[in-house]
Structures are given as structure tokens and as C-alpha cells.
Amino acid sequence: MCDRRFTFAYIFAAAKVGTDNAFALVMPEANTDAMQQVLDQFSKTLPKDEVAVIYADQAGWHASKALRVPDNVMLLAIPAYTPEVNPVERIWLYLKERYLSLRLHDDDDAIVDATCAAWNKLSAEAGRITSLCTYPWIEKLIKAAVTT
Numbered sequence: 357m358c359d360r361r362f363t364f365a366y367i368f369a370a371a372k373v374g375t376d377n378a379f380a381l382v383m384p385e386a387n388t389d390a391m392q393q394v395l396d397q398f399s400k401t402l403p404k405d406e407v408a409v410i411y412a413d414q415a416g417w418h419a420s421k422a423l424r425v426p427d428n429v430m431l432l433a434i435p436a437y438t439p440e441v442n443p444v445e446r447i448w449l450y451l452k453e454r455y456l457s458l459r460l461h462d463d464d465d466a467i468v469d470a471t472c473a474a475w476n477k478l479s480a481e482a483g484r485i486t487s488l489c490t491y492p493w494i495e496k497l498i499k500a501a502v503t504t
Contacts, residue, residue: 363463363464363467364467365382365383365384365464365467365468365470365471366382366383366384366385366386366390367380367381367382367383367448367451367471367475368380368381368383368386368390368391368394369381369444369447369475370398370408370410370444371443371444371447371485371488371489372408373443373489373490373491373494373495373498374486374490374495374498375485375486376479376482376483376484376485376486377485378447378479378485379397379398379401380475381393381394381397382468382471382472382475384464384468386415386417387417388416388417388420388422388423390417391417391418391420391423392422392423392424395423395424395425395426395429396426398410398429399426399428399429402428402429406428407428407429407430408428408429408430409429409430409431409432410429410430410431410432411432411434411441411442411443411444412431412432412433412434413433413434413436413438413439413442414433414434414435414436418431418433419431419433443488443489443490443491443494444489446488446489447478447485447488447489450478450484450488451474451475451478454474454477455470455473455474455477455478456470456471456474
């Protein structure tokens with residue numbers, strides 16, 4: 357007999373393309389309330405004169421009418437089923453492959469602890485976030501936006 361109960365922790369993250377600057381919160385659920393908390397906390401980390409664009413897939417909590425997106429954050433909807441367009445998706449693959457897959461944890465707290473530890477290990481690897489999230493087409497898009 358095998359135990360088929362599952363518990364999850366969700367990492368909501370944003371990474372600044374071309375740098376190792378990243379922000380993440382580990383949340384117990386993925387819903388509009390969690391997304392709101394993430395946006396509010398992320399917004400507070402931005403320099404006063406900066407606006408961040410976050411690629412968001414079409415998960416319901418990314419586009420909920422109840423979501424209040426801070427003035428210094430923009431959500432850019434990407435087409436459904438196109439994870440290759442979102443640089444952060446490569447972070448998820450990396451974390452799963454190296455730290456999170458095929459593991460058993462005793463309880464919810466252990467899952468959250470393991471998820472936070474995985475993020476912290478990733479963040480400590482110099483150049484890793486840059487290498488995972490910097491796509492040539494995104495760099496071109498950023499340069500074009502800055503020069504216009």
C-alpha cells in the first residue's frame with residue numbers, strides 16, 4: 357500500500373533578467389490571495405523610480421479581477437502553454453531536478469523548509485539565476501525598450 361496524500365508549497369518568484377537579482381516567497385497555496393501578498397511584498401523591494409514587468413502565465417490567480425497590481429509592477433500575460441517564454445520556468449526545472457524531486461518530508465513545515473532551502477541554495481550560486489533566466493531574445497527586447 358502506498359500513501360497517496362500530497363502536500364505542496366509554492367514558490368512565487370521574479371528574476372531580473374541579466375542579473376542574479378531575484379525575489380521569491382514560498383506560499384502554502386497558489387491563489388489570488390497568495391499572489392496579492394507576493395505582488396505587495398515584491399513591490400516594496402523595487403527602487404523608487406523602477407517599474408518591474410513580470411511575465412505571468414494564464415493561471416487564474418495571475419489575472420483575477422480581485423488582484424490589485426501595485427503601480428510599480430506590470431503583469432505581462434504570456435500565451436497559455438508556453439513555459440519556454442517565461443524565464444522563471446527554467447528556475448523551477450532547476451530546483452526540481454537538483455533539490456525537490458523524489459523527496460519525502462514528514463509534514464507541511466518540512467516541505468516549506470525544503471523549498472526555502474532549495475531557493476536559498478540557488479540564490480547562493482553565483483551566476484546561476486543569470487544563466488537560467490537570460491534568454492537572448494529578452495535581452496534584445498530590453499535593449500530596444502531602453503533605447504526608445
